Amino acid sequence: MSTLSDPPVESFRLSMLLNDTRYRGYTFQFIALVAIICIFSYLGWNLVQNLAKAGLDISFKFLGEPANYDINQRPIEYDSQSSHMRAAMVGILNTLIVAFLACVTATFFGVFAGVARLSKNWLLRKLMVVYVEAFRNVPVLIWILIIFSIMTAALPSPNEFRGENATSSMLFDAIAFTNRGVYLPLPVWEDGSLIVVATFILSIFGAFAYRRYARNLLFTKGQLLPMGWPTLAILILPVIIVFFLMGQPISLDYPALKGFNFQGGLQLRGSLIALWFALSIYTGAFIAENVRAGIQAISHGQTEAAASLGLRPNRIMNLVILPQALRVIIPPLISQYLNITKNSSLAIAVGYMDVTGTLGGITLNQTGRAIEAVLLLMLFYL
Numbered sequence: 001m002s003t004l005s006d007p008p009v010e011s012f013r014l015s016m017l018l019n020d021t022r023y024r025g026y027t028f029q030f031i032a033l034v035a036i037i038c039i040f041s042y043l044g045w046n047l048v049q050n051l052a053k054a055g056l057d058i059s060f061k062f063l064g065e066p067a068n069y070d071i072n073q074r075p076i077e078y079d080s081q082s083s084h085m086r087a088a089m090v091g092i093l094n095t096l097i098v099a100f101l102a103c104v105t106a107t108f109f110g111v112f113a114g115v116a117r118l119s120k121n122w123l124l125r126k127l128m129v130v131y132v133e134a135f136r137n138v139p140v141l142i143w144i145l146i147i148f149s150i151m152t153a154a155l156p157s158p159n160e161f162r163g164e165n166a167t168s169s170m171l172f173d174a175i176a177f178t179n180r181g182v183y184l185p186l187p188v189w190e191d192g193s194l195i196v197v198a199t200f201i202l203s204i205f206g207a208f209a210y211r212r213y214a215r216n217l218l219f220t221k222g223q224l225l226p227m228g229w230p231t232l233a234i235l236i237l238p239v240i241i242v243f244f245l246m247g248q249p250i251s252l253d254y255p256a257l258k259g260f261n262f263q264g265g266l267q268l269r270g271s272l273i274a275l276w277f278a279l280s281i282y283t284g285a286f287i288a289e290n291v292r293a294g295i296q297a298i299s300h301g302q303t304e305a306a307a308s309l310g311l312r313p314n315r316i317m318n319l320v321i322l323p324q325a326l327r328v329i330i331p332p333l334i335s336q337y338l339n340i341t342k343n344s345s346l347a348i349a350v351g352y353m354d355v356t357g358t359l360g361g362i363t364l365n366q367t368g369r370a371i372e373a374v375l376l377l378m379l380f381y382l
Contacts (some may be wrong), residue, residue: 058372063085064156073271073353114294115295144349145350172207179270210231271347275352302321
């Protein structure tokens with residue numbers, strides 16, 4: 001009776017790095033890595049040598065020098081004597097603010113338009129087709145300028161709110177729409193306000209927990225619980241109760257016309273609104289196509305099977321189609337969020353001071369540190 005033994009293990013030889021398919025790929029990758037390192041090392045060395053010949057050097061000391069310019073939209077404390085680093089931080093925060101707002105609203109517009117494009121309602125479906133084709137085929141810079149021009153020309157000036165015979169009035173005596181921006185009540189946080197905020201955060205977790213419980217109950221036992229009013233009750237009632245128990249620790253500072261402009265409250269400048277809305281409707285058109293493609297990627301048999309179980313169309317979409325379509329929708333959706341952040345650099349066209357306008361604009365021109373400023377700008381967007 002013969003026995004089988006393992007073949008002898010071949011010892012490693014240098015020639016195997018090219019001849020053996022097990023190692024050849026790693027060899028070429030290592031060679032490519034070394035070549036890239038050499039190329040970038042040569043470019044860096046060449047840059048340093050040329051700067052030295054020109055009497056220049058790479059230094060970031062300018063970030064500690066006074067900026068000597070004002071910024072109109074300031075989410076944090078800043079004045080003209082603040083450093084360039086502080087100015088860059090203001091620009092970064094302005095970029096993140098408009099990018100976050102645009103991502104939220106663009107997602108809402110895109111999901112609604114994407115679902116509506118597949119609606120059985122002929123008029124709604126065609127309106128969404130017009131929206132998608134019109135907004136995504138016109139450059140976003142044009143929409144920014146159009147919206148900003150409309151706001152400047154159509155909305156009243158603060159002077160028109162003055163006097164007993166004013167031609168314009170505030171909405172609910174709390175919100176003013178002017179050609180300089182929108183003025184909103186600003187929350188004033190007093191002692192105990194953190195407890196109210198913590199209660200609101202816990203209420204959000206509670207609402208999600210309830211909806212998850214109701215969904216699991218539907219899947220396991222087929223019992224359908226209401227979603228709308230219990231979710232609102234969990235979100236609102238605990239916050240209201242804690243708000244009054246703590247003695248109403250959160251009040252509002254309302255804008256009021258004083259002098260030539262409104263004072264107090266929160267001002268959303270026209271440049272911010274124009275940039276925010278333009279990025280939202282422009283990117284929302286692309287997201288709508290992503291949503292439509294994701295929904296159509298799901299087999300129609302899924303819809304028919306869910307309908308045969310007695311589910312209504314809206315529940316079929318929310319519980320069956322959209323959860324499966326997310327795996328197709330999310331990857332291009334992330335790309336659209338990145339596009340929003342990069343397209344926000346067009347803010348300088350309407351005077352919104354984002355990081356491109358501060359670090360890549362005024363700071364660069366004042367200090368002459370083009371290489372350093374552009375490197376920091378590239379690092380931020382990366």
